[in-house]
Structures are given as structure tokens and as C-alpha cells.
Amino acid sequence: MARERQQRLSKHPILDLLDEPTVAFTYNGKPLLARAGEVISSALFANGIRVFGHHPRDGGAQGIFCVNGQCSQCAVIADGVLVKACMTPASPGMEVESCEGFPAIPEDNERVSFHDIPEHETQVLIVGGGPAGISAAIELGRFGIDCILVDDKPELGGKLSLQTHYFFGSVEDCWAGTRGITIGAMLAEELSKHPSVRVWLNTTALGAFYDKKIGVLRDGEYHLLSPQSVLVASGAREKTVVFAGCDLPGVYGAGAFQTLVNRDRISAASRLFVVGGGNVGLIAAYHALQAGIDVAGLVEALPYCGGYKVHLDKLQRLGVPVWTRHTVIRAEGRERVEKVTISEIDEDFRPLAGTERAFAVDTLLIAVGLTPVDELYEKLERYGIPAYAAGDAGEIAEASAAIFSGRLVGRRILRDLGVDVSIPEDWETLAEILRSKPGKTYGFQPPADTAARAYPLIWCTQEIPCNPCTVVCPRNLINIPGSIMEIPEYTDGCIGCGKCVAVCPGLAINLVVNDYDPQGKKALLMMPFEFEMEVAPPNSKVVTVDVEGNTVGNGRIVAYKEHADLDRRKLVL
Ligand code: SF4
Numbered sequence: 305m306a307r308e309r310q311q312r313l314s315k316h317p318i319l320d321l322l323d324e325p326t327v328a329f330t331y332n333g334k335p336l337l338a339r340a341g342e343v344i345s346s347a348l349f350a351n352g353i354r355v356f357g358h359h360p361r362d363g364g365a366q367g368i369f370c371v372n373g374q375c376s377q378c379a380v381i382a383d384g385v386l387v388k389a390c391m392t393p394a395s396p397g398m399e400v401e402s403c404e405g406f407p408a409i410p411e412d413n414e415r416v417s418f419h420d421i422p423e424h425e426t427q428v429l430i431v432g433g434g435p436a437g438i439s440a441a442i443e444l445g446r447f448g449i450d451c452i453l454v455d456d457k458p459e460l461g462g463k464l465s466l467q468t469h470y471f472f473g474s475v476e477d478c479w480a481g482t483r484g485i486t487i488g489a490m491l492a493e494e495l496s497k498h499p500s501v502r503v504w505l506n507t508t509a510l511g512a513f514y515d516k517k518i519g520v521l522r523d524g525e526y527h528l529l530s531p532q533s534v535l536v537a538s539g540a541r542e543k544t545v546v547f548a549g550c551d552l553p554g555v556y557g558a559g560a561f562q563t564l565v566n567r568d569r570i571s572a573a574s575r576l577f578v579v580g581g582g583n584v585g586l587i588a589a590y591h592a593l594q595a596g597i598d599v600a601g602l603v604e605a606l607p608y609c610g611g612y613k614v615h616l617d618k619l620q621r622l623g624v625p626v627w628t629r630h631t632v633i634r635a636e637g638r639e640r641v642e643k644v645t646i647s648e649i650d651e652d653f654r655p656l657a658g659t660e661r662a663f664a665v666d667t668l669l670i671a672v673g674l675t676p677v678d679e680l681y682e683k684l685e686r687y688g689i690p691a692y693a694a695g696d697a698g699e700i701a702e703a704s705a706a707i708f709s710g711r712l713v714g715r716r717i718l719r720d721l722g723v724d725v726s727i728p729e730d731w732e733t734l735a736e737i738l739r740s741k742p743g744k745t746y747g748f749q750p751p752a753d754t755a756a757r758a759y760p761l762i763w764c765t766q767e768i769p770c771n772p773c774t775v776v777c778p779r780n781l782i783n784i785p786g787s788i789m790e791i792p793e794y795t796d797g798c799i800g801c802g803k804c805v806a807v808c809p810g811l812a813i814n815l816v817v818n819d820y821d822p823q824g825k826k827a828l829l830m831m832p833f834e835f836e837m838e839v840a841p842p843n844s845k846v847v848t849v850d851v852e853g854n855t856v857g858n859g860r861i862v863a864y865k866e867h868a869d870l871d872r873r874k875l876v877l
């Protein structure tokens with residue numbers, strides 16, 4: 305089945321398309337195609353299949369939830385064996401069946417045979433090849449420490465491979481102003497320069513034991529490792545929320561959605577709704593729009609969205625309605641989501657009768673928070689194995705914080721191994737800043753000289769850890785007075801280079817060019833743009849909105865600027 309007849313992305317403003325599907329397999333006897341190496345869940349989604357089985361208790365239809373190996377909602381039978389569809393590649397000739405009720409135990413009349421278990425010694429075992437694990441491994445590798453890094457996926461990068469947006473944080477310490485996917489590739493490249501770090505992909509850490517050994521399953525083979533210490537950098541799993549219909553196929557995690565769309569390039573939905581106004585929910589909604597998926601709205605139970613205001617602003621500018629003090633009360637449909645109903649809630653989070661609104665959607669994304677995957681850490685502590693945690697496994701925060709926490713914990717491990725290495729005094733403080741939730745929001749400050757030839761409008765008015773705009777300005781006109789949590793300030797003297805517009809992860813800087821119209825009646829506005837140009841081609845008339853999406857008038861697209869340095873971001877004038 306060609307790409308256009310499967311539910312795969314046929315274009316994307318940021319991501320390259322992947323290979324055509326060529327792997328023939330069957331689902332409940334029906335012949336289908338997957339891409340080489342593609343997991344069963346993505347292959348089924350690409351073929352329009354959302355129901356993976358029916359629950360043994362009530363016969364309810366089951367679909368995916370996490371697409372990260374952390375739940376078992378996507379269970380299917382592959383060649384007679386119960387597997388997680390999100391962790392098992394579809395292979396040529398594989399016969400996949402839906403899991404109907406309790407799966408049968410496969411017949412196994414072979415004599416059980418035992419063989420020697422391969423055992424390995426290492427100084428440091430790192431569990432998790434995401435931002436924290438790789439960053440720590442690089443620190444350890446620099447000093448030639450023997451490490452084994454295990455990850456249950458076929459590629460390094462963890463959640464970085466889903467994060468198509470520019471990162472916040474500090475340019476100097478965690479590549480702020482660079483896309484997560486690009487950072488993932490850079491970290492993997494850097495790690496490959498350190499031969500003392502052995503990377504075992506497709507390897508799951510199964511448990512820690514009283515004899516201080518760690519059991520791992522590597523490509524289906526059981527191994528025992530005896531490390532001197534273990535770093536748990538196994539990330540987080542998505543939380544869920546209970547409401548009528550919360551287990552219908554089509555209700556799943558926002559991270560799962562990003563995996564389907566950004567990693568596997570599946571056109572996973574036509575129209576969706578989002579529950580949760582933290583960064584995960586806000587970013588997932590933006591990623592949906594970039595993939596050409598309509599976003600009907602977003603609800604947040606608190607009176608405010610907990611994510612960065614700049615993320616919320618860009619969604620609202622794109623016309624996505626956001627309701628605070630609201631929640632989802634129902635998802636309905638025959639075997640999959642067809643409609644969701646939201647309601648206003650009171651201060652005790654109880655729905656208020658008469659405030660319900662219903663939306664026809666095929667997908668409901670759940671973004672109500674993350675919880676650390678830290679069970680191994682607890683086991684290690686119980687058995688007295690020296691243990692460290694970094695990234696989300698230690699404390700839930702942004703991926704930029706995970707990168708830096710990996711570096712910091714890597715240094716701590718080095719020091720505990722007796723390596724003569726310093727930990728800069730300000731690292732602990734910086735790690736704390738990078739983990740910070742957004743702080744106060746202030747009023748917008750226009751530049752002092754609005755008659756100048758050019759000047760930036762900086763709509764970044766909330767305390768968040770971020771600094772790229774201060775680093776790129778060739779005239780050092782944008783400064784953050786104290787820590788990177790504070791609000792950037794502009795001093796007059798802009799030469800109109802647009803670098804601050806191009807680098808801002810929050811899409812929060814516009815550039816006003818005053819000398820565009822000799823009559824002085826019109827101004828040229830430069831804005832960042834991360835969609836296909838066909839949405840608003842040059843010369844088209846557009847409705848202009850303010851920073852929070854309120855209509856202010858009309859405008860005309862004059863031109864787009866594209867450059868390799870912009871890493872697929874366009875500047876629209
Ligand atoms: S447009 Fe260029 S010169 Fe002007 S503030 Fe931004 S980075 Fe500085």
C-alpha cells in the first residue's frame with residue numbers, strides 16, 4: 305500500500321519523510337504493509353487500525369496508551385506470542401492477531417534447556433539512552449570509565465527523537481535554541497567518540513538482585529551485569545485520568561501521539577482534543593497542527609495552564625481554543641473515540657451541570673503529567689548497590705534539565721569513583737534553575753524607541769529558564785539581568801538582522817521594520833513560521849492577531865526567508 309493510501313504523513317514542515325512500507329505481515333488474516341523496523345502499533349495505525357483487542361473483563365475495545373513499553377494496553381499476539389505492539393517490530397510474514405480476552409498460553413512441549421548466562425563486569429551501568437543517560441555517559445567516557453549503557457529501543461535519544469521544537473534552557477549548557485531531534489543526533493555522535501562506553505540497544509533492564517547483579521534482556525538473550533554503580537536514567541511514564549470512556553481506542557498519551565507522528569511519521573488523527581495545559585499538552589497540540597491535524601481545543605483543570613506562556617500563546621495565535629477550569633467528562637464512540645464532552649468544574653474539580661460542550665474528534669490526548677520510572681532505583685537501594693538517578697527518573701522536568709542533570713550526575717559518579725574531577729560551583733544552582741517551573745508573568749514592555757528603523761518586540765513576559773535571544777544578538781542588545789529565569793530586556797540600537805526572531809524557542813520575538821513604507825503608514829513585521837508555506841503563500845492576505853490570538857486586523861504576506869542556519873524554521877515578512 306503506497307504512502308498516500310496509508311495513514312502516513314505525506315509532508316511535514318520540519319521532518320523528512322521516511323521510507324515506503326515494504327514489510328508484508330498480516331493482522332487477523334488481512335495482508336498489510338509496514339516500514340522496515342517499524343513497530344506493530346505504528347504499522348497498524350498506518351493501516352487505519354485502532355482496535356488491538358478486547359478486554360477480558362467487559363469486552364471493551366483496547367487500543368494504545370503510552371507507545372513506550374510502559375503499559376500493556378497495546379498487547380497483540382504476534383506469531384502466537386503475546387507482545388507489546390509498541391515494542392515489537394513487524395517482521396516479514398509475521399502473523400499478528402488482536403488480543404481477544406485472555407490470551408492463550410502458547411503450546412510449548414520442548415524440553416527446557418539451560419545454558420550458561422553471559423556475565424559482564426563494568427564500572428558503571430547506565431539504564432536509559434535518553435538525554436540524561438547519554439549526557440552522563442559522555443562525561444564518564446571522557447575519563448575512560450568503562451560503562452555499559454542499555455536502552456530498550458533500537459536507537460539512542462529517548463524522547464529527544466520526538467521533540468521537533470527548539471529547546472529552552474541555556475545555550476552554553478544544554479543547547480537551547482536547537483531542536484530536540486538535532487540535539488539527540490549531536491549527543492549520539494559525541495557519545496560514539498568514547499570507546500569506553502558500550503551501547504547496548506534493544507536491551508531491557510529486568511531487575512536488580514541481592515547478589516548485586518543486574519539482569520538485562522539483550523535482543524532476547526538474558527545477561528547478568530556486575531557494575532560498581534548504576535545510573536538510572538530511565539525517564540518517565542505518562543499519567544492518565546479516569547472518566548467515562550477513558551479506555552476507548554483513540555484516548556492515549558500525548559507522548560504516544562508524538563511517537564506516532566514525530567518518530568514514525570504516522571498521520572495518527574484527523575481531529576483531536578487535548579486534556580492538560582502543561583508543556584507536554586501544549587507542545588503536542590502544536591505538533592499536531594504542524595502535522596496537518598486539526599486541534600479542536602484543550603482543557604486544563606487548574607485556573608491557569610501550567611506550561612510556558614509562550615507555548616500557550618502560540619497555540620492561541622493559531623486559533624486553538626483553550627479552556628481552563630474545565631475537564632473532560634466523557635469520550636464516546638463505537639469501538640473508538642468519535643466524540644468528547646468537556647465541562648467546567650468547580651473549585652473541588654466537580655463538573656458544573658449545564659456547562660457541557662461536545663466535540664466531534666477521533667482522538668483525545670491525555671497530558672496530565674508524568675511519573676518517574678524509578679522502580680529499578682528503589683531495588684538498587686534495597687540491595688545496597690550504589691545508585692544514582694538523573695533526568696525524569698530523578699525528577700520530572702524539561703528535557704534540557706535532563707541533559708544537564710545527566711552531566712552533573714556523571715561528574716558525581718566520577719568523583720565517587722575517585723577520579724580527580726571538579727564540579728563547577730554553579731552547576732547545582734543551574735540544575736535547579738533548569739528544573740524550575742514557570743514563575744511570575746509581567747506586563748509587555750515595548751522598546752523605548754518605536755520610531756527606530758527596526759526593533760524587536762519581545763513577547764516573553766514570564767519567568768522561564770531560557771537565554772538564546774541574549775546569545776545571538778550581534779550588538780548585545782538583548783540581556784537578561786540576573787539568572788536565565790528572568791525576563792529579557794532590549795536596549796535600543798537594533799540593526800534588523802532577525803537573529804533573535806530566528807532563535808527564540810517560544811516563537812516570542814517579532815521584528816518591526818519601520819522604513820518599509822516610505823509613507824510611514826505600514827510596517828513590516830518579521831515573524832518565525834514553522835508550517836508549510838502553502839498555508840499562507842507570498843502575497844496572500846491574512847488576518848492578523850495579537851500575541852494571545854485576538855484578532856487585530858489584516859495584513860499581507862510579503863515574503864519568506866529560508867536559510868540552512870534556520871534549521872527548517874522560516875521567517876515570514
Ligand atoms: S534583530 Fe538582530 S540586532 Fe536587532 S535585537 Fe534582534 S538580534 Fe539584535
Ligand code: SF4
Pocket residue numbers: 614762763764770771772773774792807808809810811812813
Ligand atoms: S525571548 Fe529569549 S528568553 Fe524568551 S523564550 Fe525567546 S529566546 Fe527564550
